[in-house]
Amino acid sequence: MIQVKFATKEATKYACEHWHYAHKLPAGNLFSVGVWEDKHFLGVVIFSHGSNNRIGAPYNLSQFQCCELTRVALRNHKGVFVSEIVSKAINYFKKYNPNDILIVSYSDPMQNHKGGIYQATNWIYVGRGPKDKAYILNGRRYHSKGISDFCRRRNDLWQSWKGTRLEFLQKYLDKNMKMKVLAGKHKYLMPLNKKARRRLKKLALPYPKSATDGQKMKNIKVDLSDCITSKL
Numbered sequence: 001m002i003q004v005k006f007a008t009k010e011a012t013k014y015a016c017e018h019w020h021y022a023h024k025l026p027a028g029n030l031f032s033v034g035v036w037e038d039k040h041f042l043g044v045v046i047f048s049h050g051s052n053n054r055i056g057a058p059y060n061l062s063q064f065q066c067c068e069l070t071r072v073a074l075r076n077h078k079g080v081f082v083s084e085i086v087s088k089a090i091n092y093f094k095k096y097n098p099n100d101i102l103i104v105s106y107s108d109p110m111q112n113h114k115g116g117i118y119q120a121t122n123w124i125y126v127g128r129g130p131k132d133k134a135y136i137l138n139g140r141r142y143h144s145k146g147i148s149d150f151c152r153r154r155n156d157l158w159q160s161w162k163g164t165r166l167e168f169l170q171k172y173l174d175k176n177m178k179m180k181v182l183a184g185k186h187k188y189l190m191p192l193n194k195k196a197r198r199r200l201k202k203l204a205l206p207y208p209k210s211a212t213d214g215q216k217m218k219n220i221k222v223d224l225s226d227c228i229t230s231k232l
Contacts, residue, residue, distance in 0.1 A: 002080050004092045007034030007044045015043040015073040021111055026070035027051040031097065033089040035074065043074035045089035047103065055104055059200075060223045067097070069105035069190075072117065083120035090121075094192055101196050101227050107186040109211040118188040119207045126203045127217035128184035135169060136178045186214055196227040 007015075012032040016025050028051025035042040048070040049063065056066030072086060090103065105123070107115035115125065134141045147169065151158045154172060161168050169177045186208060191197035199222050208214035 001038060002085060002088060003036045004033050004045075004085075004088045005036075007032040011041065012044050012046065015075075016046075016071055018073075019043050019075050020071055020073035022071075026068075028068075028070070030070075031067075031093060033092050035085050035089070037077060037080060041075075042077050042085070044071065045069070045086060046071035046073070047089075047093050047097075056102070058221050059102060060221070060225045061101055065100055065228070066102045066104060067093075067100055069103050081120070082117050086117055087121050090190065099228060101192055101224050102200075103190040103192065105188050105190070107188065107211075109183045109186065109214075112211045113186070114208045114211045114213065115186045115188055118190075121190075123188040123190045124197075124200050124204050125207050125214075126187050126189055127205050128186055128214045129217060130184050132182045132184070134180050134182050135166070136180055137174055137176065141180075183212075184216075187217060191224075191227075193227055196224050199224060199227070 009032075011034055012030065013025055017023050026046060026048050028048035031047040031049070033045045033047075035044065046069070047067045049067050051070070052068065053063045055068060056063055059066060069086075072082065074082065074085065093103075094100070105115075105118060106129075107113040107118065109128075115123070118125070133144055135147050136142075147165065150173065151165070151168065157172060158168065166177065166179045189200055189203070191200050203218055203220055203222065205215050205218070
């Protein structure tokens, strides 16, 4: 039998470091749902608020009306589908976050992920985002946001720098830093009420059949600002 409830910071940190490929906690304010099967701790499903202040902009929502599902960090287990765990975690999240209208999540083709969990739980697929840059050091990826934060912390040097960002990182962070262009991630939406789902259906694209499959996201804005009054 699967049970979900709040996870402690210690349990959340342990699950992310040991059972997720990123091996670290996500950014932002975290709502961490712990998962137990027959009293055995399986891991966490994490929802993040505020890590991306533009996440709700395409839907006319604030960053606190639209969150991101940022981690599904689970140990090896039997007897239950991950899709069932995610569904239970979403219902638990909704119970304690009644003002949220939309959950966004991304599936990384660089990890050979196409979003099978989201497809199994009826998320709306809206395509692949633009290509991004990642900076590689000792086999670990650092995305553009983290690199931008590093440059801002050294603003006096960065403002007068004449070379490329990679050259700056190689000089002031590590000479072995490399840059890699990443494929755009698959983006999925989970509306939290029927009215929002009806509106977002216009964005729906066919589910990708493989990690490398998928179309570019449609450039359509959807106004969900009044969906807050809808009944769940």
